[in-house]
Amino acid sequence: MSSESPYRMTLSLNVLNHLGLNLYSNVPSVLSEVVANAWDADAENVWITIDPTTDHEKIVIQDNGHGMTQQEVNERYLLVGYQRREHGSERTKKFNRLPMGRKGxxxxxxxxxxxxxxxxxxxxxxxxxxxxxxxxxxQKIGGQEAGTYEPNPLPTDDIDFERGTQIVITDPKKRIHQAASALRTRLARRFSIIGSAHHFAVFIDDEEISHVDRDYYHKVQYLWTFGDENSLYEKLCAKAESIEKLYGLLDSGDEIRGWVGTAKESGQKLQDRHGDNLNRIVVLVRGKVAQEDILEEFGETGIFSSYLIGEVHADFLDADDQDDIATSSRQRIIEDDPRYEVLKAFIGKTLKKIQNEWTRLRNEEGSKRALEIPAINDWFKELNPDLRKDAKSLFGKINTLTETPDKKRELLRSGVLAFEHLNHKGKLKELDTVSEEKPGSGSTYFCRSGRHRGNFANSSRKCNSWIDVEKYLIRGIHAKAFSWSVV
Incomplete structure (x- = not known):
């Protein structure tokens, strides 16, 4: 029998499109893959240079890692699907790093x-x-020569570095209008291993990226950490007013580290200067983002969830002796993987604990601010202990609203009037209808313009700020106390 198999497997263009040719749509995601390769190559420095000149646009990424021989180029770099971890050691030779690459x-x-x-x-x-x-x-793979592509050799006499790899990206599909500052911020958020502590520096146009470029630590008001033996996250979130250490031990016995924080303000205030939404908790594996936002998994609707921000490091999700948990895009984790289910269960329980503590802290803060108003302070002193507890709850809810200080003072005064009239009528529990939850399909609301009112499910397109619901409900309770018709 002939040793030559009569069978052939052809790698089609369609497969390549799904595997990578159309995998990403933005520059930071693509450059993250190159930076990750440099990390795996034991590079100490990565230099990224952007030339946005019209008709001559290009991005150059160069590292000082171990580089590749021509044989390694063919057997590793040009081999689509090369499994690095199956052909090498578990860690890199020079810096003993855990490799990020897996799918090839x-x-x-x-x-x-x-x-x-x-x-x-x-x-x-x-x-x-x-x-x-x-x-x-x-043309090659889509035609009769399917499965084989031969890159064009280039002269090597102009190579002016002694070690490493340089990649030049030219002929972009669309304008490279990405500002260097925006790219620096987005790359800084995609990696936790950038910095001298990890012997890994990344430069954009000769300016080094640092943790400061993540541009969100200063927004954290209350902080919860886990696995933070060296108090790293406490130092990064230097403006945090309250810090609590939690255990990072999962039911599976695995451990995670990281932090979850709540910002002082939500909504547009929780966006960066580039317009990126910071209201998310990212999951990082081996120092690189693996899941953009685990909050999506919980469908949280409360005001509380709109203040959340955080980083969770879960290296156990990428053990060499277990199946790859990442989707092909490397930007998400397979949702029904048992390892991820354990992580979600832990995060879910942790968020419930944090929510209770956050409510208490916000109530205390709201009370403190409310009692700075002399008239409200005098009124509060006249209440009995039980009523004071209800009043603090009201102050806390008003404190969660994204409003100016003057507007909050106005709402506090209205809230006190509502409190008094509802208490007089024995209907103080109606204050509980000022919910901290996003309105459901049966909730009544007023839009921000005040012109629309009705059912949230039927009219939600008319109102694009659900936080305004709380303002109008507070005023609604005030009106209801006087037996005015509201809705």
Whole structure:
């Protein structure tokens, strides 16, 4: 019997499109894959240079890692689906790092944003250089020569570095208008291993990225940490008014570290200067973002959830001896994986605990601010202990509203009047209808303009700020106390 198999497997263009050619749509996600490769190559420095000149746009990423020989280029870099962890040690040789790469398709992500990629690499004095073109790949793999593509060799005499790899991205699919500052911020948030502590520095246009570029630690008002033996997160969130350490031990016996915080303000105040939403809890694995926002898994609707921000490091999700838990895009985790289910259960219980503590802290803060108003302070002193507890709850709810100090003072005065009239009528419990939950399908609301009112499910498109519900309900209770018609 002939040893040659009569069977052939062809890698189609459609498969390549799903694997990487159309994997990402933004520059930070693509560059994250290149930075991760540099980490795996034991690089100490990565330099990213952006040239936005019209018709000459390009991005250059260069590292001083171990580089590749021509044989390694063919057997590893150009082999789509190369399983690094099955062919190498569990950790890198120089810095004993846990590798980030796993699927072997990250290099294809470059074609998500550009048509031409040039690669130059040096290892132990051996220089290699080649160019890949997206249109050529499609023509080769999409035609009769399916499954094989041969990059064009480039001269190596212009390579001016002694070790590492340089990737030049040209012929972008769309304008590279990404400002260096925005890219710096977004890359800083995608990695926790950038900095001298990890012997890994990343520069954009010669300016080094640091944890400060994440631009959200200063927004944390109340902080909960787990696995923070060195108080790293306490130092980063230096403006936090309250800090509590929690255990990071999961029911499975695995441990996580990280932090969850609540910001002082929500809504637009919880966006950065580039317009990115910070109201999320990211999951990082081996120092790189694996899940953009685990909050999505819980469907939280309370005002509390709109103040949340955090980072959860869960390296147990990427053990070498277990199946890959990441989706092909490397931006999400397979939702029904048992390991992820355990993590979600832990986060869910932790958020419930944090919510109770947050409510208490906000009530205390709201009471403190309310009692700074002399008239309200005098009124509060006349209440018995039980009524004071109800009053503090009302102050706390008003304190959660995203309003100016003057507007909150106005709401506090209205709240006190509502409190008195409802108490007089024996209907003080109606204050509980000022819910801290986002209105459901049967809730009544007023839109921010005050012109619309009705059922949330039927009219939600007319009102794009559900926090305003609380303002109008407070005023509604005030009106109801005087037997006015509200809705």
């Amino acid at each position: 398709i990250g290099k294809l992500s470059l074609f998500s944003i550009a048509r031409t990629i040039k690669v130059r690499t040096v290892k132990e004095g051996q220089r290699s250089a080649f160019r890949m073109n997206l249109d050529d790949i499609k």
